[in-house]
Amino acid sequence: MLTAKQRALLLFIDRRLREVGVPPSFEEMREALGLRSKSGVHRLVEALVERGFLRRLPHRARALEVLRRPGEPAGMASPAEVVSLGARRARGGVRAARAVVVPFVGRIAAGRPLEAVEDRETLEVPAFLLGPGEHFALQVVGDSMVEAGILDGDFALVRRTEEARPGDIVVALIDGCETTLKYFHRERGMIRLDPANPAYAPQLYLPSRVRIQGRLAGLLRRY
Amino acid sequence: MLTAKQRALLLFIDRRLREVGVPPSFEEMREALGLRSKSGVHRLVEALVERGFLRRLPHRARALEVLRRPGEPAGMASPAEVVSLGARRARGGVRAARAVVVPFVGRIAAGRPLEAVEDRETLEVPAFLLGPGEHFALQVVGDSMVEAGILDGDFALVRRTEEARPGDIVVALIDGCETTLKYFHRERGMIRLDPANPAYAPQLYLPSRVRIQGRLAGLLRRY
């Protein structure tokens, strides 16, 4: 499975990890193997990764990890295999990606329109929580929806849309400056936003003051 | 996997967590590492999160958690983490999103022990919902926990453990034949399982009749 050099390098890395705790740099490995160029080390490391003995983060300093020592049996799900499987699946799509990345646009009820929040952060969510369309995520602040099972700190997954049907839970932008999560209803030509908490009152708005930004599609919570 | 500095910081955090119980602030970490600026600490923490050793809540004070100590084998999180997406960070700094695959073991409160359920199905969930350890997922049936914001049909993410502290929401196997999700409490040598619904009554059991199967770690809901 391994050439003499590959084996020597693997043992050296493993020993360093055990004795010092920090993986060696390419320069140090070069010296330990008695080489005069780092590129040889580079190829050896690649070979060890390919064979499932090492794991590494490319372009990161000393980001090496020994997965398996020479002589040890290969684990069931060696990361190398998992990676290649994942890569294949992602490319071809036997089973379409089961996780979707959505932008995380901040916290709601912060008295600030969502547009103002940078959406650099992202959240990876299981695809089965989302329907078709474009989604974003935000964190719920406050307890105005507790009776709907939406608690302070929960992450709401929202499908971006401007339409809402009565009874939907929507993200609404009011007067262009405040964003809330509420039940959506219509009443005599007005829009009524109902909290799910008896401590708060329903609010009536002229349709012109309210802009629907999305419809609640999923929820994440951590304990 | 870790540079000397990264490793030193991780060990410091871990020690503080064990000895004091409270994670250090950035200022304290700065001092412990002999630095003069907190921003260095910030980068180190980011690196540790990226490598899967730490978990944290951004913008929260002392919200740090050690997922893995240097030298410990990579947990469930690592293979999936690599699959998730090559997630190269962009200029501004995007939080690396990771996903973990957990077994989906069926529906709870079905009057059937969890062991009896095949666990062929899996669920892919965002890693940030989970802590360290092994997890599984199940679907909640019934409304006995509505007041805790857990609704019929929600997916519960459960950390497999046999220990529980009073106030935890646990998955409990009763008499080896029935599984429920309830608040865990002790009362005069007995175990009390509290629902979060006034329509149901707390239940008292001899400890010998109850086996804790896990602690609620996260929640997923679909609308």
Place this chain on the structure above:
DNA sequence: CCTCTTCGTTCACGTAGCGTTCACGAAAGG
């Protein structure tokens, strides 16, 4: 509700260390 304090976040700048790549050459082995 407001203010104050603590704490985390971000940016810009600088330095040193580190990984990557490529072209070239030598040996090994079928």
Place this chain on the structure above:
DNA sequence: CCTTTCGTGAACGCTACGTGAACGAAGAGG
């Protein structure tokens, strides 16, 4: 003989790390 494997050296660009200041968010207390 040709293909692989291994070694070399240098150039390039990214990464890790240190610093200091300004900013912003969260929590505590009035």
